[in-house]
Amino acid sequence: MTVPELTLPEELLLLALDPRGKPYCRSRFLEYGMAGAALAELELLGRVCEEYGRIRVIDPLAVPDPLLAPVLDSLPAPDKGGRRGGVGTKGWIRHAGRQIGPMCLEQLVGRAVLRRETHRFLGLLPYHRHPAAAPELPVAVRERFAAAAAAGFPDPRSRTLGALVSAVDLSNAVVQGGWRARAALRELVREEWTAYAVRQNVRQDKANRSGGMLGGRSGASSSGGGSD
Numbered sequence: 001m002t003v004p005e006l007t008l009p010e011e012l013l014l015l016a017l018d019p020r021g022k023p024y025c026r027s028r029f030l031e032y033g034m035a036g037a038a039l040a041e042l043e044l045l046g047r048v049c050e051e052y053g054r055i056r057v058i059d060p061l062a063v064p065d066p067l068l069a070p071v072l073d074s075l076p077a078p079d080k081g082g083r084r085g086g087v088g089t090k091g092w093i094r095h096a097g098r099q100i101g102p103m104c105l106e107q108l109v110g111r112a113v114l115r116r117e118t119h120r121f122l123g124l125l126p127y128h129r130h131p132a133a134a135p136e137l138p139v140a141v142r143e144r145f146a147a148a149a150a151a152g153f154p155d156p157r158s159r160t161l162g163a164l165v166s167a168v169d170l171s172n173a174v175v176q177g178g179w180r181a182r183a184a185l186r187e188l189v190r191e192e193w194t195a196y197a198v199r200q201n202v203r204q205d206k207a208n209r210s211g212g213m214l215g216g217r218s219g220a221s222s223s224g225g226g227s228d
Contacts, residue, residue, distance in 0.1 A: 003140045004113065007065060008037035008044075008157070009104045012164055014113075014132070014141045015174050021117065021131035024173035031097030032201045033168035034104050036194040038071045039093070040160045043194070047072055050193040054086035067107050071100065089197040097201075105130055113137065146176055153188065163188035163195035167202060 166185035
């Protein structure tokens with residue numbers, strides 16, 4: 001099957017969904033990844049760059065894509081953003097992911113690339129799944145990714161996608177070639193500023209979660225000691 005033209009956030013999303021339309025990674029991590037992918041797409045279009053951990057708009061000319069256009073508009077103009085200019089990459093990704101993730105889903109549903117299925121948890125609480133409208137499409141996207149990986153990610157676009165896959169913890173689900181291939185992707189994250197900022201947010205969430213769990217166990221232990 002021929003893969004339709006996809007933006008980086010759309011391609012990352014299709015790689016991330018299992019046949020039932022459920023993400024292989026945590027949904028919040030995927031939101032960070034799609035926000036980073038949108039920035040990477042704008043960089044490839046020559047609209048933004050990164051300097052000292054901050055996103056700078058270098059060309060505010062509008063883009064036609066309905067997802068990328070509002071993303072570009074949300075960034076400070078070239079002469080705005082305070083003394084240093086621009087906006088912090090990590091913070092922007094953290095906040096923008098909650099909007100960009102749903103927008104990307106809506107766009108793919110509207111283009112009939114994905115379907116929306118509504119289910120109910122315990123028969124009461126509704127939630128959505130987004131399987132591919134054509135089951136062979138995710139297979140074709142994965143095959144294209146595997147071909148790029150086998151070739152060593154020979155172009156900036158494929159390298160960025162590979163780095164984002166690693167940053168959001170998708171490597172185990174989509175990367176072939178064992179631990180060596182996954183390790184190579186982790187190295188790519190260091191080279192791609194968008195993926196690096198995504199990974200910073202993922203690590204922050206993991207640290208917060210781990211700290212909360214440790215704190216909960218510590219509290220339980222103290223309480224138990226007091227009752228003896």
